[in-house]
Amino acid sequence: MTHEELEDVIPLYAIGTLERAERQAIEAHLLSGCVPCHTALKEYQSVAVMLPFGLNMSAPPRGLKARLMAARTMTVATEPVDQHTGKPSLEPGEWMNHLFPPETSSRAESLGWTLALAAVAIIAGVAYLAWAAYNTKIREDTVKLTQLQEQLTVGNSKLAAQQLLLNERERMLAETQEELRRTRTAMAELKDQLIQREAELDGVNAQLAQQNTRRRSIPQDELAALLRTPAIKAVALAGTEMSRHASGTLFYDDRTKRAWFYALNLPANSNGTTYQLWAMYEKPAPIGVFQIGTGATSQMFAKPLPTFMSAKKFAVSLEPSGGSPEPTGPLYLLSQPQS
Amino acid sequence: MTPVSPHAASTIAPTLLARVAKGEQQALSQLYDVSSTLLFSIALRILGHREEAAELLQEVYLEIWSKVVRYDVGRGTPIAWLITLTRSRAIDRLRMRGTRTRPTSVQAVNSHTTPPLTDYNPPPVEAQADQELRTHVSNILSTLPQAQQQAIELAYYEGLSHTEISVRLNQPVESVKTRLKLGMAKLRESLRHDWVQNERP
Numbered sequence: 424m425t426h427e428e429l430e431d432v433i434p435l436y437a438i439g440t441l442e443r444a445e446r447q448a449i450e451a452h453l454l455s456g457c458v459p460c461h462t463a464l465k466e467y468q469s470v471a472v473m474l475p476f477g478l479n480m481s482a483p484p485r486g487l488k489a490r491l492m493a494a495r496t497m498t499v500a501t502e503p504v505d506q507h508t509g510k511p512s513l514e515p516g517e518w519m520n521h522l523f524p525p526e527t528s529s530r531a532e533s534l535g536w537t538l539a540l541a542a543v544a545i546i547a548g549v550a551y552l553a554w555a556a557y558n559t560k561i562r563e564d565t566v567k568l569t570q571l572q573e574q575l576t577v578g579n580s581k582l583a584a585q586q587l588l589l590n591e592r593e594r595m596l597a598e599t600q601e602e603l604r605r606t607r608t609a610m611a612e613l614k615d616q617l618i619q620r621e622a623e624l625d626g627v628n629a630q631l632a633q634q635n636t637r638r639r640s641i642p643q644d645e646l647a648a649l650l651r652t653p654a655i656k657a658v659a660l661a662g663t664e665m666s667r668h669a670s671g672t673l674f675y676d677d678r679t680k681r682a683w684f685y686a687l688n689l690p691a692n693s694n695g696t697t698y699q700l701w702a703m704y705e706k707p708a709p710i711g712v713f714q715i716g717t718g719a720t721s722q723m724f725a726k727p728l729p730t731f732m733s734a735k736k737f738a739v740s741l742e743p744s745g746g747s748p749e750p751t752g753p754l755y756l757l758s759q760p761q762s
Numbered sequence: 763m764t765p766v767s768p769h770a771a772s773t774i775a776p777t778l779l780a781r782v783a784k785g786e787q788q789a790l791s792q793l794y795d796v797s798s799t800l801l802f803s804i805a806l807r808i809l810g811h812r813e814e815a816a817e818l819l820q821e822v823y824l825e826i827w828s829k830v831v832r833y834d835v836g837r838g839t840p841i842a843w844l845i846t847l848t849r850s851r852a853i854d855r856l857r858m859r860g861t862r863t864r865p866t867s868v869q870a871v872n873s874h875t876t877p878p879l880t881d882y883n884p885p886p887v888e889a890q891a892d893q894e895l896r897t898h899v900s901n902i903l904s905t906l907p908q909a910q911q912q913a914i915e916l917a918y919y920e921g922l923s924h925t926e927i928s929v930r931l932n933q934p935v936e937s938v939k940t941r942l943k944l945g946m947a948k949l950r951e952s953l954r955h956d957w958v959q960n961e962r963p
Contacts, residue, residue, distance in 0.1 A: 435924060437946070438918055440917045476896045478804065483815075491820055
């Protein structure tokens, strides 16, 4: 995908509708450090975050905050809670103690005058005590059993909560591992792409270097050929009020109709402007344009003009970028009138 | 009694999250007061069921409290982090549930799930900054054509890909993409003016 294609789908990436392959392409592009795409993504993500502010607001349940704060406190204070709940409330020894109820005092008055009645009374008293002790034991056993069942329920609830917490942590661990695996895969793919791009870049750089070498050699070759021409005509241009220290030289071969111009010490032209060389007849005719950087000289080959040799003077002016059909800016170089 | 929060959800300071990271109980309470209504509304919009939304909100806050140390102010505002986390967890839950037959508008959710008054707070009192922001965002959203608005809602609140949206709406994928791009671009242009104003000293 090209930069334009990737930039085009950034809003879809920000709102999360891209398929996996498209997402990976965008992420690789962002990793390459594309500033415009980063800026666009940041703005579109801010747009996505603003969307919920368009919802009708609904308050959460009243008790939720209390539950949350309690859950938070329980998480922090897990250890003390466990110390208290870890020990059963009834030790085996204590349980055994309750199997036998405390003795109850019961006294029967004996009148002594009838042994049989006393014996009956004693038998009745013993029977009553045995019955009362049995009933008390049953009641207490039932109470203790209920308590134990409640404790068991509480213990099971806590165990289930711990199990849920454990499951959640295992799920998060699995997710993290999966994310790590995906990231590693993506990194490996990016690395491969980077190696491929570097190889392509090396190729482009080599081609660029060849083209630059070829381009630089052309003016020198042209000048050498021009200087070997016996009938070459040379015209010197001097700096005007605008550039007293500037100078220029124009070589022209009437036979091949080729011209070469060399400028020295001209001030650098600003953005949006260009220097333009003119052949001054009754009406000035443009020869060509050239640029000057800071501290630079300039060389220029011009297209031949049929009446070039009849020009009275030559001049260089500063014009809007691309040149003008006739001089509009100040003159920087000017030759003496030609004979 | 409704708690009146002097702070706006849209302007939660990073220092509040820093205090939460230190375990300050008061900071936790303040963060909940400021953000819970917005986050609950998001969860409710996505899940469409109040009990489930409340359950999710509880999980989200526990996660916020356990992960707040990872918050990086360089990657977004505190409320952006909270919104993104809530939306992400709600969409996860929606996908696990496998139910995609959801209401497609806020009005639909609110009309189907009116809670018993004893269980839920009355409408919250909002900070002025939040009120102004909500009005502004609602106005901007209402200027979008219905088709663009619908595509954005399906993407954001149901987590659908553009292919899934095209199936849901029975429209070509390219048409869905265009609606999403145009809608998001218009929202971006409308909100950019505010961002520029907010960045002024």
